[in-house]
Amino acid sequence: MAAILSASGIIALLGEDSAKMKIYALRKLDRLVNVFWHEIANVVANIEGLSEDSSFPERKLAALVASKIYFHLTAYDDALLFAIAAEELFEVDANSEYVTTVVARAIDMYAMSRKENKEAMAFLQQKAMTDRLEALINRIFEGCFARKEYKAIVGVAIETRRLDVLQRALDETEDKLELITYCIKAVIEFVQHLGFRNQVLVDLIKRLGSNKDSDYNGICQALKYLEDPESVAEILVHLISESDDSAAVAYQLALDIQDSSPQSFMNGIAVALESKLNGSSKKDHSESTSKQEEMESSTTGDTSQSISESDEKNASQEDGNETRLKGHIAALNRIVDGDLQTELYLQFYMKNNHSDILILKTIKDYVRNSVCHSATVISNALMHHGTTSDEFLRTNLEWVSKASNWAKFTAVASLGVIHKGHEAEAMRVLDNYLPKESSSSSSGYLEAGGLYALGLIFSNRGSTEVIDYLKKQLAASSNTIMRHGACLGLGLATVGTHRWDVYDALRGVLFYDDAVSGEAAALAMGLVMAGSNNLRCVQELISYGADTQHEKILRGICVGLGVIACGRLEEPEPWIKKLLKDKNPVLRRAGVYALAMAYCGTGNSTTAGRLLFISVEDVNDDVRRAAVSCLGFVMVKNPTSCAQLVSQLTESYNPHIRYGAAISLGLACAGTALPEAIYLLEPMLNDAVNFVRQGALIALGMVYMQHSEAMTPKAKDFRATLIKTICDKHEDSLAKFGAIIAHGILDAGGRNVTIGLLTKMNYVSTTAAIGLLVFLQLWYWFPLSHFLSLAFHPTCLIGINTKLQMPQLDFISNSKPSIYAYPPPMEEKRTKQLEKLPAVVLSFKSKKRDREKQAKQEQENKSDKMEDEPTTISESISEPEPKKDDTEQPNMQRLPNPARVLHQQLKVMTLPEDCRYEPVKSLKSGGIIVLRDKEVDKEEELVEIVKPAVDGEESDEPEPPEPFDYSE
Structure with a gap:
């Protein structure tokens, strides 16, 4: 049979009057469309007309052919519409590129319509296809059920929010436990609607019931999102009651929960554990008493002695069980309160501290202004985070004492970062800086720094004693600077606790309408209510922001509102939309922060699009910079996508957008050394604008964290770039500031930490997100740089x-x-003492000196050769040892x-x-x-x-x- 070289003859049949000829032509074209679609496309209008002609008997066939033509023309929406019109002729189970593409587009369109996407709904309503699209989706589900592809069903059902289909899959599957575990992970990871997520999780938890083989980790994570600490405590008590091996599982489970849960949730677990312990002991006591009374009343004579012996054995066994249970609960409380982790991490930091003091010494020697002085103090704090090593500060007291006013406040507060977790001796460490009743100091900068440092030491896990102490200092102080430090310390110690007594104390400071203390109070109010989306707090902050004339207070409110919305998805949307339309640019920036924090780590394309739109549309540079920076929060789970998203923005005409693009890459790609991010950031090191260079340096410091030269060869070059920037006397102070901070980030925690915006289970860490958001405010207020320590994870x-x-x-x-391996320590440079330049020498004296030098050289050549070559100004003390070959x-x-x-x-x-x-x-x-x-x-x-x-x-x-x- 001869090969068909053209479809023109068959196409011509479509012009015939006979319906049979047209049907014959359509059937032929259906087989040939994948080859001759470019010819058939010329008559696609005629084929569309046949599909819409109610009198034509093969309308569905015409629709199918039209769909395939539009598929080849890459008009996928039109291809989907005609595939829907083809109804059963469109075989959803066929294994072809056409079917796969159209089915994927159908699922996307249906998911958008279920999520009430305005564009998708308008498109479907205009074409009157809503019900027919759902019929197509149902056919896709039925095909998956027939093939028992339950995980595929779960994925599509979650994406399209079809709870009925999800429940049917869970009912029909044979391996219910595995599918439920898969569902829990998928819902937590991908569902970005709080109401639907909670609805599904509640159903899944009910289905699991008391199954002993359950994935307890997944269940507890689900309960965390459902904000049900009592149920988590029940699981932990159930495990420790079974056996010692199960108790070990309970300890590991508690460690994993504590790693990713806010303070309020862990406090709830602690309270529930305490009530379980008290309840079980009372129950055991009452049961044993009643049993004893029953036995005594039902026994007489000789049997009483044997029964009393058995009672003693039972009583001793019950006492042993109760003692064991109390011991396990006490151990769980140590984990739930965070005491154990704090102690272990403190030991880890101290035993593995590889900070390089020589780097700080080099930076100090080249610091010439107060900006770089503060940067060096902050960098030292970051480098020694949690190590308790304040050697650099103690050996350079005279240099540190040059700090004045707020620089002094920053220096004292840095002790809180260095001694993070050193809780047992916190008051003793800061004794010289905390307020004294007999203090004659009038400035209050040292005392304020001490209170801020205390909050940093106890950040996210403040004890009752520390919180009460900070509240007392806040109430007793009339100094606005000390109030500032007390507010920051109190906010840090109570992050996410939702304590109304603390909130009310901070609100009282805010209502003083003092710019300095009001800024810290507004920020601290947000910290206390972090992740709550409490409408009362939101309304109070927005109302006060609309009335106040102090920009500092507005900045505190701005960040506080962002923190309150953290992780709440669509819940805060009503007030976020209002803020984004506000006339005040600071409140619009608050809307940006709230939007980004609400969808932090979701990778939500709609949210990313809104932030990009704001970065283009808004007239205020601060708002635009914030919008681009916050893309890093939203896309943190997709660093490669973030790099693609901001690739054009790194070359924007607006330097604020370029700065924001750099920061977003730093946030999303921290610790990854992602080549795409490095490729975008390196050219920005030579940007003409100084603060853009600062942002690029800080971002690269984040990107290169915990990467050795062997892992990423460019890491060594970046370290050299930092030192060069710091030592260059012609470099601008802002760029130097960025380089110094970047070095602190690069070597943070004794070179033992990275930025942990995501936990080891790939969930967003609320505390880390808050710390990074506040750290970004260093643009306005350097002391807030210390908040970066909240994002560090060993x-x-x-x-x-x-x-x-x-x-x-x-x-x-x-x-x-x-x-x-750790990066090698910096080699100390030995500068050769410059000899005095000789005076003008006459020629005959020069010749005589040359002869003497030549004679001396000949004498030296006769002796042994010198071991070391003479050094120049830039040479090291010793030659670096040659690297060992990998073999x-x-x-x-x-x-x-x-x-x-x-x-x-x-x-x-x-x-x-x-x-x-x-x-x-x-x-x-x-x-x-x-x-x-x-x-x-x-x-x-x-x-x-x-x-x-x-x-x-x-x-x-x-x-x-x-x-x-x-x-x-």
């Missing part, structure tokens, strides 16, 4: 036994040591507990084969891992606990005298 692997102690053991890293390095490395393990390194981590411990869950998740002891009878060796040094401990004790010989 890159560690810590093993603990079931007694919550760190046993001595080694982790195995199955890779070359150089790949994940010389071992393919594994032992890392002692607690170990610094990078996120990329987790995939190669194992325990030794002869290890006496086994982990409750995989080491690849990182963080704190509970270990079961396989050799319980043997004595355990524990990791030695390092005691943090408190400033002044050594100075109180006189130094021993130098050795000497005594003679009479």
Whole structure:
């Protein structure tokens, strides 16, 4: 049979009057359309006419052919419309590119219409296709049910919000537990509507019931989103009541929950655990008493002695069970309160501190103004976050004392970052700076800094004593500067607690209408109510913002409103829309922050589009900069998409948009060293505008966090760029500020932390999001840079036994040591002392000197050669050792507990084969891992606990005298 070279003959049949000829032509064209679509496209209008002709018997066939033509023309919406009109002729189960594309477009269009997308609804209503589209989707579902593709059904049902289909899939599947677990993860990860998400999660939790094989981690995460701490406490108590092995699972579960939950939720679990303990002890006591009374009344004579013996055994067994339960609950409380994690992380930071003081010394030597002085203090705090090492400040007291006013406030507050987690000695560490009753200080900068530092030490986990102390200082102070520090400290200590007593105290300060204290009070009010979307708080802040004339207070309100909306998805939309239309640019910026924080980590394309629109439409540069910066929050789970989204904005004519683009890349790509982000940021280091260079430097500092030269060769070049920028006397102060802060970020936490906007389970960390949002306000107020410490998360692997102690053991890293090694320390530069320039020398004297020099050189050549070549001004003290070839390095490395393990390194981590411990869950998740002891009878060796040094401990004790010989 000869090959068909053209469809023109068949196309001509469409012009015939006979319906049979037209039907014949359509059937032929349906088979040939994939090859000759370019010819058939010329008569697509005729084919459309046939599909719309009610008297034509094969209207559906004409619609199918038209759909295929539009598919090849990449007009997918039209292809979908005619596929819907084709009804059963459109085979949804066919395995072809055409069907796959149209089905995907149908699901997208249906999902948008279900989510009440105005454009999608208008398009479907205009074409009168809404009901017919749903019929097509139902056919797709039926095909999946026939093939038992339940996970595909779950995905589409969640995307299209079809709870009826989801419930049918859960009813029909054979492996209900696996599908429910899959559903929970999918709902938490992808559903961006709070009402629907909660509705589905409630149904899934009910279906699980008391199944012993349930994924407790997924259930507890679901309960966290449902804000049900009592049910989480029930699960934990259920586990610890079963056995010691189950108790280890409960400990690990509590650790994972605490890692990603706000303070208010953990407080709820703690209260529920306490009530469970009290309730169980009372119940056990009443049951044992009633049993004893029954036995006594029903027994007489000789049997009383044997019964009393059995009663004693039962009583002792019950006492043992109760004691064991109390011990487990006490251990759980340590985890739920965060005490255990704080202690373990403090030990990790101190044991693995690799901060390079020489870098700070170099920066200090080149600092020439107050801006860079403050930047150096902040950088030092970030570098030593949690390490308790304030050596740099103590050895440079004279230099630090040059700070004045708010710079002094920043310097004292930096101690809070350095001593983060050092809670037991916090008051002693800050004793010299906290307010005293007999204090004669009139300025209050030191005391305010001390109160701010106290809040930083206890950030997100303030004890009752600390909160009461800060409230007392806030109420007692009449100094506006001290109120500022007290408000910040109180807000930090009570982040997300939703405590009304604290909120009311802060509101009282706000109503003083003082610019300095009011700014901190408004921000702190937002911190206390973080993630609550409490309409009373929102209304009070918006109303006060509309009335006040102080821009500082407005800035505090702006950030406070953003924090309140954190993680609430569509709930705050009504007041966000009003703020975005407000005449006041600061309140519009508040709307931007609230929008970004509400959808933080969702990757919501609609939200990203709204932020992009604001960045183009708004007339205020601050609002535009904020809108672009906040793209990083929304797209944090999709760093590559964020880079694509802002790629054009990095070349914008507006420097504020360029700055925002840089910051958004830093937020979304922190710790990833994403090549696309580096490619966009590197040219911005040479931007003509100084604050754009600052933003690029800070962003690259975030991107390169925890990346060695072996992992990312450009990391070494960036470090050199930072030092060059800092030391260049012609560089602008703003760019130097960015370089200094970037170095602090790069080496944060003794080179042991990264920015943890996402938890190890890939959920958004509310605390980290808040810390980063407030950190961005360094544009207006340098002291707020310290809030970045809230976003730091240790890159560690810590093993603990079931007694919550760190046993001595080694982790195995199955890779070359150089790949994940710490960056090498900075080499000290030795400057050769410049000789005095000689005076003008006559020619005969010069010749004589040359002869003497030549004779001396000949004499030296006869002796042994010098070991070192003469150094120049820029040469190092010693030549760096040549790098070992990779082939010389071992393919594994032992890392002692607690170990610094990078996120990329987790995939190669194992325990030794002869290890006496086994982990409750995989080491690849990182963080704190509970270990079961396989050799319980043997004595355990524990990791030695390092005691943090408190400033002044050594100075109180006189130094021993130098050795000497005594003679009479």
